[in-house]
Amino acid sequence: MTTHIHQTDYLIVGSGAVGMAFADILLTESDANIVIVDRFHKPGDHWNEAYPFVTLHQPSSFYGVSSRELSKGCIAQVGLNKGLNELASGVEVCAYFDDVIREQFLPTGRVKYFPMCDYKGEGKFVSSLTGETHQVKVNKKTVDATYLNTTVPSTHTPNFSIAADIQFMPLNDLPKVTQPPAGYVVIGGGKTGIDAILWLLEKDVNPDDIQWVMPRDAWLIDRKNTQPSEEFFADAIEDQASQMEIEALRKVKNMVRLGRVTSIENNQIVLEQGTIPTSTEHLHIDCSASALTNLTIKPIFDGDVITPQTVRSYQPVFSAAFIAHIELAYPEQAKNKICNVVRLPNTLIDWLRLTAAFMMNQYIWSQDENLRKWLLGNRLDGFSQLMRSVKEDDIEKQAIVKRLRANAQPAMGKLQQYLAQVQAQEKAV
Structure with missing residues (x-):
């Protein structure tokens, strides 16, 4: 050929x-x-x-x-x-x-x-x-x-065994349900699991009929703090200055924090740190794929x-x-110095690493006039344009900007101090 x-x-x-x-x-x-x-x-x-x-x-x-x-x-x-x-x-x-x-x-x-x-x-x-x-x-x-x-749920192969009689499906098939099960078991604590919970709640499923298996809690950012329009300036920019906590999903009370699922049997789900009851009449929804x-x-x-x-x-x-x-x-020779990788978070310590890398990149970019102009002109960088929109006579917004800039250098110093301690502990193990 x-x-x-x-x-x-x-x-x-x-x-x-x-x-x-x-x-x-x-x-x-x-x-x-x-x-x-x-x-x-x-x-x-x-x-x-x-x-x-x-x-x-x-x-x-x-x-x-x-x-x-x-x-x-x-x-x-x-x-x-x-x-x-x-x-x-x-x-x-x-x-x-x-x-x-x-x-x-x-x-x-x-x-x-x-x-x-x-x-x-x-x-x-x-x-x-x-x-x-x-x-x-x-x-x-x-x-x-x-x-x-x-990876997405429809093509994901679970890394745990599932008994033949268990009702088990990827998130993609939820809209195909025709008969109400004894209950819903959502397996996975990331965005996919959150989407499954929210979809069920929007369809008037009783929160008490939902069981959420969460191997670990996810980092969540309040969407209000990521809005690119000017009316959300205080939320979007002040959040970067203060890293405010956000509300997680609260309606579903039946959460299981016993580690990852190792097998689903006809009468129980076996997890790394214990077991919970289930049945063949429950619908198990796979949200365990890593994005x-x-x-x-x-x-x-x-x-x-x-x-x-x-x-x-x-x-x-x-x-x-x-x-x-x-x-x-x-x-x-300059490209990798400008493009330091901001690692994707997987552990608690990764938040320190990604924040330090992000702040370092922002500092490097801010020192380059041509790069600042490019950022302001690129629609995917909404925050640069949001910062530029602040008028000199807007006292409230100017105060937020000053707070952000004043805290940046001390924050970076503290992050580097924490990371040095972490590295020392890792070497000692």
Whole structure:
């Protein structure tokens, strides 16, 4: 079978949010040619397999590609997000990325898009439909936009055994329930588990009929403190100054904190630290998939390979756009110094590490006038624009800004002190 030969400046593996955000900056800030390879039939990566009632967990204004707005500029009028900036649904996100590639990327003539292809490495990929092989000669760099691998419930294989008679399903199948079970057992404490609980409650399921198996509690950020519009300035910016606590889900009282599930038997669930009763009449909902499975840090810029990772806390899409800009605008030796990886949190100590890395990046960026201008002009960086909107005569907002700036250096010093103590303890063990 013939091997098809292609030549391009950048080969991007993956057309999920990270790959699309990276490609968008290449197209808008350079004349580079791009080849995009993806295993799905359309862009969006895991959004193509997401559960039907999934939404963004951050305002739509912070998501997508820099050059095209995802948000409709609406404030939610109903539901749990009432009064806050809209959260795009999974269907809206998929349609958005499809529009971006069809209406913006492909018409440039500088993008070749190969969906439903399996990337083999070294510039080689194979079509899942035809079996034909493609080989790409990359003039500049390959971008691995799949490194922050996202898993979803529909394709997740649980790492515990399940008795044959147990009713067990991924979150995706919840809307298919036709008969009320004896009770609902939600397994998993992350965003997916939270979404399952909220969906059940919105459908008037009695909270007492829900049992929530939480191996550990998740870090939660109050969505009110992540709003990009000016009316939420005090919440969004002051939160960075004070790190206020937020309310978690409270209606469901039957929470199980006995570690991870090791098996589900016909009459009990076996966990690492004990057992709880169950039955074949209960419906067990799998929310145990980890959203991001690759937590190992590697250099973002490494020779002719770019591996996008988070350079700002919880913002992989902004990070991808930022990294693409650094690739185009800065010398090779400076790139990794500007793009320190902000590790994704997995343990309590990781909060210290990610906060210190985030603050260090913010300081480095603030010293570069050209970079400050780029941040102000990029729609994915809503907070820079929010800070710029503060008028000199707005005493209340100016006080918040001054507090943030005054506390930044002492906070960094204290974080470094804590981290040094942690490192010393780790070496002693």
